[in-house]
Amino acid sequence: MSITRRTLIATAASLALAMGLQPAAAQTPGGDLVMISTQTPRHLNPTVQSGIATAVPGTQIFASPLRMDENWQPQPYLAKSWEWADDGLSLTLHLVEGARFHDGEPITSADVAFSIETIKANHPFKTMFAPVESIETPDDLTAVIRLSQPHPALILALSGALCPIIPEHVYGDGQDVASHPANAAPVGSGPFKLESFAPGEQITLVKNEDFFIEGRPYLDRIIIRLVRDTSAALLSMEAGDADIFPFLTTSQGISRLTDADGIEVTDQGYAAVGPINWLAFNMRSGPLAEKKVRQAIGYAIDRNFVTKALMRGVSAPQRSPIVESSPFFNADIPAYDFDLDKANALLDEAGFPMQGDQRFALTVDYIPGNDEQQRNVAEYLRSALGKVGIGIEVRTSADFPTWAQRVAAGDFEMTMDSVFNWGDPVIGVHRTYLTDNIRPVIWSNTQGYSNPKVDEILAAAAVELDEAKRKALYDEFQMIVGEDLPVYWINTLPYHTAYDARLGNVPVSIWGPMQSMDEVYWTEAR
Structure with a gap:
């Protein structure tokens, strides 16, 4: 549904706060917020892990240099100001004074440099900070990011879950950051501190009384209940046992909670996510190494049946690695419309x-x-695939970490997946198709896809500042991967947020719940 009146009021209050005005009179300080999540994080360090499960708690625990508003405009956060060099090859960040990590240590430019270097070395979004050549720290409150080439997505990459600032004095002890014990008990810089983390059950965050933005956060605690069963999550919302359910996608859930008393539902807050549901192919060996087999599978799947019947019309078909709402989408990409005769013919031709x-x-x-x-x-x-002679075994995983470990290790033949564009193709699209991003990390190029021409095009698009020229490059890229089909794109995910109508400033920026919730408040005492 469209954004609700309650959300419009919350957005107005958020803008007022950004302008230095006082919160609405209805604000009631304190209180707990109980959130439902159907995804369980392996750990809580977003510098080495992408995805909703880590990003939602991670952005409460860690602050980023910038944050984005609902109009795609960068706003101050740990960096109070910033400026580009005239040649576009360096960005200088000026940090706020007095910001401290949860253990009381000051946040300095050295922590910013350490964090960006950690992300560059470990994060699955390899292209996100690839042009970063060095980070100079002339003083404790100044970080100069020097680039080897122009980087049109850098500002976006410094916001939200993409660039958490982690403490060098904790993570710079020589241990592997990806498996560091602090990932399960992080020391952050954000508005909430970790109180407890029971994997698979609950994450409890408490107010950071020493947060660098005076008077925030407004809430006392955020409790994230990890619920595997969507039906149980819906019941919790209807019963009033939970206050907010972000990333809601089920048609039944959206309909039920829209009709529930005291609950608002909005589709706002996901503009930068660009979520695509797809079928990924492990191209390393077997039948799926053959392009005609992958194409045949594409023709054997009926997207319209999936979106209209299985998903009851809440999802839209998607036929490209770039979301169809993006200015970089190419409508000429091969669609692989349902055609069993073509599927059978291609399988015969493939041997x-x-x-x-x-x-x-x-x-x-x-x-x-x-x-x-x-x-x-x-x-x-x-x-569907049985109709063209392909036998299918559906393999289940006990939980999200089990699935993620299998896919990262290449222990799969085909897998359903939900992958985000993350606002700019440089950040969220390139990672899946670049040869040098084939590595055992979830949401990298786990398909094993390699095409030198694609590598060349994406390298050019990553530095092109002229939008028309970038569009032409991405058009060509989409036509090639549309032919190679390392992934069969199925639909966009219809993300919604359901929340208690008494909540104010529900997150509706482009990152939605994957951004700090320091401004969220209750309008009535809890």
Whole structure:
């Protein structure tokens, strides 16, 4: 549904705060916020892990240099101001004074440099800080990011969950950051501190009384309940046991909570996410190494049936690695509209004739916790691909970390997945298709796809500041990957946030719940 009146009021209050005005009179200080999440994080350090599960708590625990508003405009956060050099090859950040980590140590430019270097070395979004050549720290409150080439997505990359500032005095002890013990008990710089983390059960965050923005956060605690079953999550919201349910995608859930008393539902707050539901192919060996097999699978899947029947019309078909709402989308990309005759012909041409009632068999995995967008589509593939002689075994994972570890390790043949564009193709799209990003990290190029021409095009698009020229490069890229089909793109995810109508300043920036919630408040005592 469209943004609600309650959300419009919250947005207005947020803008007033940004302008230095006082909160609305209805604000009631303190109180707890109980959030529902159907994804369980492996740990809480967003410098080495992407995704909703880590980003939502991570952006409460760690502050970033900048944050973005609902109009895609950067706003001060740890950096009070910034300026580009005339040649576009350096960005200078001026940090706020007096900001401290949760253990009382001051946040300095050295921590900013350490954090960006850590992200560059470890994060699955390898292209995000690839042009960063060095980071100079002339004083404790100044960081100069020097680039080897122009970087049109740098400002965006310094916001939200993409650039958490972590303490060098904790993580710079020589241990591997990806497996550092502090990932489960982080010392951050954000508005909330970690009180407890029970994996698979609950994350409890408490107010940081020494937060560098005076008077914030307004809430006393954020309690994130990790619930695998969407039905249980809906019941919690309806019963008033939970206050906010972000990243809601199920048609039943959206409808139920829209009709529930005292609950508002909005689709605002996900503009930069660009979420795509897709079927990924492990191209390293077997039938899926053959392009014609992947194309045949594309023709054997009916996107319209998936979005209209399985997803009850809440999702829209998606036929490209770039979301169709993006100015970089190419409408000429091959669509692979449902055609069983083409599918069978391609499989014959690929050298996989029918033997009895089957050509070959494959397994398909899916992310647990979202039946409508994931499991139901995986189950549909059993019957859809069976019609062209491909036997399908649907393989389940006990939880999200189990699925993620399998896919990162290449232990899959096909997998359903939900992957974000993250605002700019440099950040969220390149990572899936670059040869040098084939590595055992979830949401990198886990398909093993390699095309030198694609590498060349994406390298050029990453530094092109002229939008028309970037568009032409991304048009060419989409036509190539549309032919190679390392991924079959199915639909966009219809993210919504359901929340208690008494909440103010519900997050509706472009990062939504994946950005600091220091401005969220209750309008009535709790």
